[in-house]
Amino acid sequence: xxxxxxxxxxxxxxxxxxxxxxxxxxxxxxxxxxxxxxxxxxxxxxxxxxxxxxxxxxxxxxxxxxxxxxxxxxxxxxxxxxxxxxxxxxxxxxxxxxxxxxxxxxxxxxxxxxxxxxxxxxxxxxxxxxxxxxxxxxxxxxxxxxxxxxxxxxxxxxxxxxxxxxxxxxxxxxxxxxxxxxxxxxxxxxxxxxxxxxxxxxxxxxxxxxxxxxxxxxxxxxx
Amino acid sequence: xxxxxxxxxxxxxxxxxxxxxxxxxxxxxxxxxxxxxxxxxxxxxxxxxxxxxxxxxxxxxxxxxxxxxxxxxxxxxxxxxxxxxxxxxxxxxxxxxxxxxxxxxxxxxxxxxxxxxxxxxxxxxxxxxxxxxxxxxxxxxxxxxxxxxxxxxxxxxxxxxxxxxxxxxxxxxxxxxxxxxxxxxxxxxxxxxxxxxxxxxxxxxxxxxxxxxxxxxxxxxxx
Numbered sequence: 001x002x003x004x005x006x007x008x009x010x011x012x013x014x015x016x017x018x019x020x021x022x023x024x025x026x027x028x029x030x031x032x033x034x035x036x037x038x039x040x041x042x043x044x045x046x047x048x049x050x051x052x053x054x055x056x057x058x059x060x061x062x063x064x065x066x067x068x069x070x071x072x073x074x075x076x077x078x079x080x081x082x083x084x085x086x087x088x089x090x091x092x093x094x095x096x097x098x099x100x101x102x103x104x105x106x107x108x109x110x111x112x113x114x115x116x117x118x119x120x121x122x123x124x125x126x127x128x129x130x131x132x133x134x135x136x137x138x139x140x141x142x143x144x145x146x147x148x149x150x151x152x153x154x155x156x157x158x159x160x161x162x163x164x165x166x167x168x169x170x171x172x173x174x175x176x177x178x179x180x181x182x183x184x185x186x187x188x189x190x191x192x193x194x195x196x197x198x199x200x201x202x203x204x205x206x207x208x209x210x211x212x213x214x215x216x217x218x219x220x221x222x223x
Numbered sequence: 224x225x226x227x228x229x230x231x232x233x234x235x236x237x238x239x240x241x242x243x244x245x246x247x248x249x250x251x252x253x254x255x256x257x258x259x260x261x262x263x264x265x266x267x268x269x270x271x272x273x274x275x276x277x278x279x280x281x282x283x284x285x286x287x288x289x290x291x292x293x294x295x296x297x298x299x300x301x302x303x304x305x306x307x308x309x310x311x312x313x314x315x316x317x318x319x320x321x322x323x324x325x326x327x328x329x330x331x332x333x334x335x336x337x338x339x340x341x342x343x344x345x346x347x348x349x350x351x352x353x354x355x356x357x358x359x360x361x362x363x364x365x366x367x368x369x370x371x372x373x374x375x376x377x378x379x380x381x382x383x384x385x386x387x388x389x390x391x392x393x394x395x396x397x398x399x400x401x402x403x404x405x406x407x408x409x410x411x412x413x414x415x416x417x418x419x420x421x422x423x424x425x426x427x428x429x430x431x432x433x434x435x436x437x438x439x440x441x442x443x444x445x446x
Binding site for chain 1: 240242243245246248249250252253257276311312313314318320326327328330331332333334335336337338340341343381382389405406407408412414422424426427428429430431432433434435436437438439440441
C-alpha cells in the first residue's frame with residue numbers, strides 16, 4: 001500500500017520487548033498461579049503453552065526476553081518462575097492506585113476482587129460530587145477531585161484508573177499527569193491524548209465481545 | 224523442557240485463524256472508525272500499522288487471512304474495510320446480550336456506552352434478588368434468574384455476560400449453556416469450567432494494570 005499523509009501522531013517505534021510478549025507474561029503468571037494452587041511444583045513450556053493454546057516454542061521465546069528460567073530435566077519451578085515474572089511485570093510489590101469517578105463503574109471497581117490478588121490496592125478515590133466525598137466506600141477513603149495532587153503526593157500513588165463520563169476524561173487525565181501519575185487505565189469510552197512520560201491503556205470491553213461473536217459466527221474451536 | 228503429566232484439560236489445537244489475529248481485527252476496526260471520524264476516506268497498511276505500533280507487513284498478513292481488501296495506488300477504502308471487518312467479526316448485525324448479576328458491576332455494564340456503538344445491546348438482565356427484578360434499569364428489563372431459559376429463547380439471545388460473585392459464576396454458566404447461549408464473557412474473578420459449543424472469554428482487569436506497571440518499572444516507550 002502506498003504511503004498516505006497522516007496528521008495524527010505516530011506512536012514511537014516498537015519497544016525493545018513487544019507489547020504482545022508483555023501481555024502474554026500476565027497470562028503465564030495466571031496459569032502458574034493456578035498450577036501452584038492445584039499442587040504443581042514444576043511445569044514445562046509444553047504444559048504452560050497447552051493451557052493457553054500457545055506452542056512450547058512461543059513460551060520459551062517469550063521468557064527468553066528476560067533470562068533463562070528452566071532447568072534441564074525438571075522444567076520450570078513454578079514458585080520461582082512466578083516470582084521472576086512478578087519482578088519483570090513490577091507486581092512483586094503492592095501498588096497503591098487512585099480511582100477517579102464514583103459512579104456505577106467506579107463503585108464496581110472498588111468492589112472488584114481481581115486487583116488485590118495481583119498486588120493492586122485502590123488507596124484513594126476521587127469525585128467532583130460533594131455528596132460522594134469525605135466518606136469511605138468499600139474501605140477506600142474518598143476525596144474531592146481538587147485534592148488529587150495533594151493526596152497522590154502524600155500516598156505516593158503512581159497509577160490511576162479513570163471511570164468518569166467521556167466528556168470529563170481528558171481533563172482528569174491532564175490533572176493526573178500534572179499530579180505525577182506514571183500510568184493511567186482509562187475506562188471512559190473516549191480516546192485520551194497522552195502525556196509525555198505517562199503510560200496509558202484503554203479498556204474497551206466491546207473488544208472481548210467481538211472475539212466471542214467471531215467464534216460464534218465462524219464456529220471456531222472453543223479456547 | 225521435558226513433558227510433564229498434566230491432569231488439567233488441554234485446550235483443542237489452535238484454530239485456523241490465530242486468536243491474536245482476531246483480537247488485532249478489533250483494533251484495526253477501532254482505528255478505521257477513528258480515521259473515518261477524522262475525515263479519511265482511504266488508508267494504508269503503513270498508516271494503520273503506525274497508529275497501532277505494528278509493521279505494515281503485520282497488517283497485510285492479518286487481513287490476508289480473510290481476503291484481498293486493498294487497491295493498488297489507493298490503499299484501503301476505510302468504509303469498505305470497516306464493513307468487511309465487521310462482517311468477519313460478526314458485528315455487522317446487532318447482538319442482543321443477556322447480563323446476569325445486578326450488583327455494582329452489572330449496573331456499571333448496563334450504563335457502559337462502549338457496547339452499543341459496536342453493535343451490542345443488553346436486551347435482558349437477571350438477578351436472584353427479588354427486589355432487583357421486574358423493573359427496568361437504564362431501559363433494560365430485569366428478570367428473575369429462574370426465567371433465564373424462557374427469556375433467552377423468546378429474545379433469541381446468543382451472548383451473555385456474567386457479573387455475579389465468584390461462588391455463583393459456575394452455576395450461572397451452567398444455566399446459560401443449558402439455555403442455548405453460544406458465547407459467555409465472564410467478569411467473575413474465577414475460572415469457569417467451559418461447556419462444549421460455548422465460547423468463553425474471561426475479563427481480568429488486573430492484566431491491564433500489569434501492562435502499566437511493566438511500562439513504569441521498565442521505562443518503556445509509551446504506546
